[in-house]
Amino acid sequence: MRKFLLLVVILAVATFGIAFGTTIHVLVWDDVMSQAVQTLIPQFEQTTGINVVFERVPSGNPILTKEAVGVTPTQSSYDLIALDEPFVPKFASAGLILNYNDWPEGNVYKKIDLNSGVILPTVFDAAKFAGNIWGMPINGNLYVWMTNELMLDNPTYQKEFKAQYGYDLQVPQNFTQLLDMAKFFHDKGLYGFAPFTLRAEGSTCEAVWMFSSFGTGIIGLENGKYVVTLNKEDAIKAMQYYSQLLQYSPPGANSMGHPERIAAFSSGKVFTMFQWPALIPNSENPNDSMVAGKIAFSVPPAGPAATASVRGCWVLAIPSASQNKAAAAEFAYWWASKDVQQKLASMGMASVREDVLMNPDLIAKYPWYKAMAESMKYAVSRPRFVDYAELSSIVQKYWLAGVTGTMKPEDAVNGMIQEINNLLKTYNG
Amino acid sequence: MDENKRRRRGFPPSLYFILPATLTVGIIVAFPLFYAFFMSLFNWPLVGAQRTFIGLGNYLSMFEDNEFINSVLRQVGVVVIAVPIELIIGFFVAILFDRKFPGSKILRSLVLLPAFVLPVLSGLTWRLMLAPQYGPLTYLMQIMGFPNQAWLANPQLAYATVIIQDVWRMWPFMFAFIYGGLMNVPKELIEAAKIDGSGFWNTILKILLPVLEPTIAIAVMFRIVDILRIFPEVYVMTGGGPGDATMLFSLYIQEQAFSFFNIGYASAMSMLLLAVSIVIAIFLAKNVFEANES
Amino acid sequence: MKKKTIIRYILIVAIFVITILEIAPIILIILNSFKTDKEIWFGNPFSFFIPTLNSYHNVISSTTFTHGLLISLIVGVLVTIISVMLGALAAYGLTRFKFRGRNVIAYSMLSSRMIPQLALMVPFYMLFRTFGMLDMTPSLVIAYISFNIPYAIWMLLPFFASVPKSFEEAATIDGASRNQIFWRIVLPLAVPGLSVASIFVFINSWNEFLYALILTGSKDQTAPIAIMGYLGEYTPKWGEISAAGMIMLIPAFIIALFMQKYVIEGLSIGGVKG
Numbered sequence: 001m002r003k004f005l006l007l008v009v010i011l012a013v014a015t016f017g018i019a020f021g022t023t024i025h026v027l028v029w030d031d032v033m034s035q036a037v038q039t040l041i042p043q044f045e046q047t048t049g050i051n052v053v054f055e056r057v058p059s060g061n062p063i064l065t066k067e068a069v070g071v072t073p074t075q076s077s078y079d080l081i082a083l084d085e086p087f088v089p090k091f092a093s094a095g096l097i098l099n100y101n102d103w104p105e106g107n108v109y110k111k112i113d114l115n116s117g118v119i120l121p122t123v124f125d126a127a128k129f130a131g132n133i134w135g136m137p138i139n140g141n142l143y144v145w146m147t148n149e150l151m152l153d154n155p156t157y158q159k160e161f162k163a164q165y166g167y168d169l170q171v172p173q174n175f176t177q178l179l180d181m182a183k184f185f186h187d188k189g190l191y192g193f194a195p196f197t198l199r200a201e202g203s204t205c206e207a208v209w210m211f212s213s214f215g216t217g218i219i220g221l222e223n224g225k226y227v228v229t230l231n232k233e234d235a236i237k238a239m240q241y242y243s244q245l246l247q248y249s250p251p252g253a254n255s256m257g258h259p260e261r262i263a264a265f266s267s268g269k270v271f272t273m274f275q276w277p278a279l280i281p282n283s284e285n286p287n288d289s290m291v292a293g294k295i296a297f298s299v300p301p302a303g304p305a306a307t308a309s310v311r312g313c314w315v316l317a318i319p320s321a322s323q324n325k326a327a328a329a330e331f332a333y334w335w336a337s338k339d340v341q342q343k344l345a346s347m348g349m350a351s352v353r354e355d356v357l358m359n360p361d362l363i364a365k366y367p368w369y370k371a372m373a374e375s376m377k378y379a380v381s382r383p384r385f386v387d388y389a390e391l392s393s394i395v396q397k398y399w400l401a402g403v404t405g406t407m408k409p410e411d412a413v414n415g416m417i418q419e420i421n422n423l424l425k426t427y428n429g
Numbered sequence: 430m431d432e433n434k435r436r437r438r439g440f441p442p443s444l445y446f447i448l449p450a451t452l453t454v455g456i457i458v459a460f461p462l463f464y465a466f467f468m469s470l471f472n473w474p475l476v477g478a479q480r481t482f483i484g485l486g487n488y489l490s491m492f493e494d495n496e497f498i499n500s501v502l503r504q505v506g507v508v509v510i511a512v513p514i515e516l517i518i519g520f521f522v523a524i525l526f527d528r529k530f531p532g533s534k535i536l537r538s539l540v541l542l543p544a545f546v547l548p549v550l551s552g553l554t555w556r557l558m559l560a561p562q563y564g565p566l567t568y569l570m571q572i573m574g575f576p577n578q579a580w581l582a583n584p585q586l587a588y589a590t591v592i593i594q595d596v597w598r599m600w601p602f603m604f605a606f607i608y609g610g611l612m613n614v615p616k617e618l619i620e621a622a623k624i625d626g627s628g629f630w631n632t633i634l635k636i637l638l639p640v641l642e643p644t645i646a647i648a649v650m651f652r653i654v655d656i657l658r659i660f661p662e663v664y665v666m667t668g669g670g671p672g673d674a675t676m677l678f679s680l681y682i683q684e685q686a687f688s689f690f691n692i693g694y695a696s697a698m699s700m701l702l703l704a705v706s707i708v709i710a711i712f713l714a715k716n717v718f719e720a721n722e723s
Numbered sequence: 724m725k726k727k728t729i730i731r732y733i734l735i736v737a738i739f740v741i742t743i744l745e746i747a748p749i750i751l752i753i754l755n756s757f758k759t760d761k762e763i764w765f766g767n768p769f770s771f772f773i774p775t776l777n778s779y780h781n782v783i784s785s786t787t788f789t790h791g792l793l794i795s796l797i798v799g800v801l802v803t804i805i806s807v808m809l810g811a812l813a814a815y816g817l818t819r820f821k822f823r824g825r826n827v828i829a830y831s832m833l834s835s836r837m838i839p840q841l842a843l844m845v846p847f848y849m850l851f852r853t854f855g856m857l858d859m860t861p862s863l864v865i866a867y868i869s870f871n872i873p874y875a876i877w878m879l880l881p882f883f884a885s886v887p888k889s890f891e892e893a894a895t896i897d898g899a900s901r902n903q904i905f906w907r908i909v910l911p912l913a914v915p916g917l918s919v920a921s922i923f924v925f926i927n928s929w930n931e932f933l934y935a936l937i938l939t940g941s942k943d944q945t946a947p948i949a950i951m952g953y954l955g956e957y958t959p960k961w962g963e964i965s966a967a968g969m970i971m972l973i974p975a976f977i978i979a980l981f982m983q984k985y986v987i988e989g990l991s992i993g994g995v996k997g
Contacts, residue, residue, distance in 0.1 A: 025940075030951070030952040031952070031955060053940075053941055054941060055940050055941040056787070056941070056952065057936070057948070058948070058951035058952055058954055061683070061687045061688065062936050062948075062951065064687060064688075065687045065844075065936065065937065066936070066937065068475045068476045068687070068690055069475065069844075069845055069848050069937065070848075071476075077852070077857070090476055090477060090690075091476060091477075093477060094476050094477030094478065096476065096477075198668050198670060199667075199668045199669050199670030199671065199672070199673075199676075200668050202957075250561065251561040251578055251579050252560075252561040252578070252579025252581070252582045253579075253582075254579065254582040254583075254671060255579060255581055255582035255587075255667075255670060255671045256579075256582075257668075257958075258957040258958040259556075259560075259764070259958045259959065259961075260560060260561070260579075262764075262958060263560070263563070263764040266761065266764070267764075276957060278957065279957055279958060282760075282958065285761075287759045287760070287761055288759060288760045288761040289761060290761075386477070387689070389688040389689050389690070390689055393684075393688070393689075397672070397673070400670075400671075400672065401672065404671070404672075406672060442820070442901045443816050443819075443820035443822050444816075445812075445816075445901075445902075446812045446813060446815050446816025446819075446820070446905075447812070447813050447816040447817065447820075447828060449809045449812060449813070450809040450810060450812060450813035450832070450872050450876060451813065451828055451832070453809060453868065453872060454832065454835055454868075454869055454872050454873060457865055457866070457868070457869040458835050458838070458843075458869050460846065460850055461843040461846035461847050461850060462835075462838060462842075462843065462846075464845075464846035464849070464850075465838075465842040465843055465845075465846050468845070468846075475845070522741060525734060525737060525738055525741070526738060528731075528734070528735075530735045530738070534980070534983050535980070536738060536739070536742045537979075537983060538976060538979040538980045538983060539742055539746055540741070540742050540745050540746070541922075541979050542746055542749050542972060542975075542976060543745060543746070543748070543749065544923075544926070545926050545929075545930075545972055545975035545976070545979070546749065546752075546968065546972060547930050547947060547950065547968055547971055548930065549932075549947070549950070549951070549954070550752065550950075550964060550965075550968040551748075553959060553961075553964065554748050554751060554752055555748070557751075557755075557763070557961070558748065558751065560764075563764060565751060565769070568769070597745070597748070601745070602923070605919050605922070605923075606919060609882070609915040609916060609918070609919045610881065610882075610885075612915045613882065613885045613886075613915060640885075643880075643881035643884060643885070644881045644882075646881075647877060647878065647880065647881050650877075651874075651877070651878070654836070654837055658839055658840075658841075661932065665954075682839070682841055683841065686841055692845060695841065695842075696842055699838075699839045699841055699842035700842065702839050703834070703837055703838055703839060703842070706834075706837035707830075707833070707834045707837055710833050710834075710837060711830055711833065714830075714833060714877070718817075718826070718829055718880065
C-alpha cells in the first residue's frame with residue numbers, strides 16, 4: 001500500500017513538474033529597458049508558473065555572436081531571443097526562427113493579433129521578411145525629430161529669421177526649411193544640425209533616411225532575384241544635401257557618434273536633429289542637459305519625395321529548435337501586454353503599443369511619445385536582405401565618403417552601386 | 430639519491446616538471462585548435478546556409494582581398510611604430526626607477542596602472558580626452574595654440590592616436606619586465622663597471638643590454654603577439670574609421686567573424702595570424718632559449 | 724659631491740613627473756567617476772565641481788556587476804595560481820634539463836599562447852556545450868589556463884635562466900633532491916619573475932572578454948561583460964563606466980603593491996644582489 005501511494009505521489013509530482021516546472025532561457029540585449037523588465041519577471045513567474053532564466057548581453061556584436069553560436073536548426077540554447085531587426089532576414093531564411101503565424105496562443109497572456117492595430121503594421125514590419133512575419137517587435141524605436149525650443153522661441157532669432165528668409169522660424173517641416181535654419185544658426189555662431197557619421201550602423205540609418213526622403217530605395221526583389229534599385233540622381237542629390245548640412249554642424253562632424261551629438265545638443269548649441277527614443281532621456285535629464293524640458297518633438301522633416309522615419313526595433317523571436325515554444329511565446333505576450341508596456345513606458349521606455357504611446361498621462365510626462373506614435377506612420381526599413389551586414393558596410397563606406405567629401409558624390413554612388421552589384425551577384429548565385 | 434632511484438625506474442625527473450603543464454594545455458587546446466583549422470577549410474556561414482568544403486580556398490582568396498591586405502598593412506604599421514617606442518620608454522624609465530627614494534614602491538605600482546586598465550575603458554577615455562571642445566586634451570592643445578578640431582575625425586591623426594593609446598597603455602608592461610630583469614643583474618657587475626670609469630651609455634650598451642637581452646627579447650615578443658590582436662580599445666575609439674583609416678587586421682577579422690558570420694574565412698585569417706605570430710616569436714625566442722645551453 | 728646630489732634630485736623629480744603624466748588619464752577616469760555625465764561632457768574639465776557618489780552607488784547596487792566582480796576574482800585567482808605554478812615547474816624543467824623534444828615542447832607551448840582567441844571561441848563553445856559545461860566557473864578557468872600557462876612559462880624562462888646554477892650545484896653536493904632544490908632554492912630566487920608573471924596572468928584573466936562572453940550566461944558573467952552593459956546600445960554611461968572601471972582597477976593595484984613586497988623580500992633572501 002505504501003509503495004503504491006509513493007508511486008502516486010511521484011507521478012503526481014512529476015505531472016505537476018511537467019506542467020509547472022518549465023524553465024525558459026531568454027536572451028536579450030542589455031540596457032535600461034531589459035533591466036527594468038527583469039525586475040518585473042517575478043510577476044510573470046507567479047502568474048504562469050514558468051521559470052525564466054533571463055540573460056542580458058551587450059547589444060551589437062556580443063549579442064549577435066551569442067545568438068549565432070547558440071541557435072542552430074537542430075539545437076538551441078535559448079527559447080526566446082531578441083534579434084536586432086536587420087538580422088531577421090538572415091535568421092529567418094536559415095530556418096532558425098518560428099513564423100509568427102505558428103506561434104502558440106497564450107494561456108494567461110494572449111497572443112497579439114497582427115491586424116488588431118495594437119502594434120501598428122508599420123512596426124510589425126520590423127519582423128517581416130519574404131512576405132512573412134517572423135517574430136514580435138518589442139520596442140518602438142524609430143527616428144524622432146528634436147528641436148531646441150530655447151533657440152526656437154527666442155524673439156531676436158525669430159525676427160531676424162523672418163527678415164532674412166521671409167517665413168516664420170518653426171520646427172522644420174521640410175528639407176528646404178531645414179537647410180535655411182541650419183545656415184541661419186551657423187551664421188550666428190551656433191550649429192544647425194548634428195549628424196551621425198561614424199563608421200557604424202547609425203550611418204547606414206542616416207543614408208536610408210536621406211535616400212528614402214529623396215525617393216529612392218537601395219535594393220529590391222525582381223522576379224525572385226535581388227537587384228539594385230538605387231536611383232543615381234536621387235542618391236547624388238541626397239549626398240549633396242547632407243554634406244551641406246554637415247557644414248552647419250559642430251566641429252568633428254566628419255566623425256560624430258552618439259555621445260558627441262548628444263553632448264552637442266544637450267549643451268544647447270544645436271538647433272535640430274534626429275534622435276532615437278532610447279537616447280532622448282539623455283537630453284531631457286536636468287542633470288545631464290541644458291535643454292531639458294525645452295525640446296520640441298516632431299516627425300522628421302519631409303524630403304522632396306517623402307517623410308521618412310528610420311525604424312530600429314528589437315524583435316522577439318522563438319528559435320525553431322526550442323523545446324519550450326509555448327512558454328516562450330507566453331513570455332513574449334506578457335512583455336507586450338498593456339500592463340507591462342504601460343509600466344515600462346511610465347519609466348520612460350519606448351513602448352511598442354500604440355494605445356500606450358497615445359495615453360495622455362504618459363504624453364504629459366514624456367512628450368516625445370506622441371511624436372513617436374506619429375512617426376510610426378512614416379516608418380521605413382533598412383534593406384531587408386539576408387547578408388545585411390555586408391550590405392550595410394558597403395552603404396556606410398560610400399555614403400560617408402560621399403558626404404564628407406572624400407569622394408565626389410557621383411563617384412561614391414557609382415562605387416556603392418558597383419559593390420552592391422557584386423554582393424548581389426554572389427548572393428543570387 | 431632520489432634522482433638516481435627515479436632514473437633506474439625509467440622516470441626522468443624532467444618529466445615531473447614539464448608534464449603537468451604540457452599535458453594540461455595539450456588536452457584543453459587540442460580539439461579546439463584542430464576544429465578551428467577544420468573550419469578554415471570551409472566556406473562556413475555561422476548562421477544559415479550549409480557549409481561547403483573549399484580546401485585552401487579561404488587562404489587563397491585572402492591574398493586577393495584588398496581590404497584584408499590594407500588592414501594587414503595598417504596593423505603592421507601600428508606594430509612597427511608602437512613596440513619600439515614602448516621598449517625605449519620602458520627601458521629608460523626602468524633605469525630611472527632603479528634607485529632608492531621615498532615612495533618608490535607606490536610610484537612603481539602607480540605607473541603600472543595603465544597596463545591594468547580595462548582596454549575598453551582606455552579606448553573610451555582617449556576618445557573623451559580628444560573630444561572636440563570639451564575633451565581635456567583638445568582643451569590643452571587649444572591653449573598651446575592648436576586649432577579646435579576633432580582629432581579623431583582626421584584619418585592620419587586617428588591612426589596616430591591608436592598608436593599613442595597603445596604606447597601609453599603598454600610601455601609600463603615593458604617597464605615591469607625590464608625592471609624585474611634589472612633586479613637580477615648582479616650589483617657587482619655595475620660596481621665593477623663604475624670603478625673602471627665606464628660612462629652612462631657605455632654601461633648600458635656593454636653591460637646592461639647583454640644581460641637583459643633575454644628579458645627584452647621575451648618582452649618584445651609578448652608585446653608583438655598581443656598588439657597583433659588589439660581590438661576593444663580601437664573599436665570603441667574609432668570603430669575602424671574615419672573611413673577605413675583605423676580598420677586594422679584585428680578589426681577586420683572580427684567583422685568577418687561576427688558581423689558577416691564568415692567564420693570559415695575568419696578562421697583562416699586567424700590561422701594565418703597564428704603562423705605569423707609563431708614565426709616572429711620563435712625568431713625572437715630562439716636566442717633566449719637556445720643560448721641557455723650553456 | 725654636490726653635482727651628484729643635484730642630479731639625483733633632478734632624476735627623482737623626473738620620476739614623479741613621468742608617473743603623474745602617465746597616470747593623468749587615470750586621474751581623469753577617477754574624476755569622471757565622481758561627476759555627472761553632463762559635467763563630464765561639457766563641463767570645463769579643469770574647473771571645480773561638486774563630487775557626487777551617484778555613479779558609484781549605481782554601480783555597487785547593480786548585483787550583476789558585483790556578482791561579476793566576485794566571479795572574475797575567483798576565476799582570476801584560480802587561474803593565476805594554477806598557471807604560475809605549472810608554468811614555473813615547466814620553465815624550470817625547460818631551463819635545467821636537456822632532453823629530446825625539449826625544443827618542440829617549448830615552442831609548441833609558445834605557439835599555443837599565440838592562438839588568437841577569436842579562432843577558438845566557437846570550438847570552445849561547442850566543446851563545453853557538449854559536456855554541458857556552459858555558464859560554469861570551471862569552464863572559464865579551463866579556457867583561461869589554456870593560454871595563461873604558456874604565457875607564464877615563457878615569462879618565467881628568462882628569470883629561471885638567470886638564476887645562477889652555482890646555488891643548485893652546491894645544494895646537490897649537500898645531498899638535496901631535485902625537488903628540494905626547486906622549491907627551497909630556485910623558486911625563492913625567481914620571485915621577481917614570479918611576481919611579474921602573476922600580475923600579468925591575473926590581468927589577462929581579469930580583463931578578458933571574448934571567452935567570457937561566449938562561455939558564460941546569466942549565472943557566471945564576469946565583470947568585463949557586466950561593464951559592457953554600461954556601454955549602452957548607442958552611448959556609454961560615462962559616470963558609471965568610470966566608476967566600474969576604477970573598482971576593477973583596485974584588485975590589480977593591490978596585487979601590484981603586494982607583489983612589490985615579495986620582490987624586495989625575495990632579493991634579501993636570495994642575496995642575488997649581494
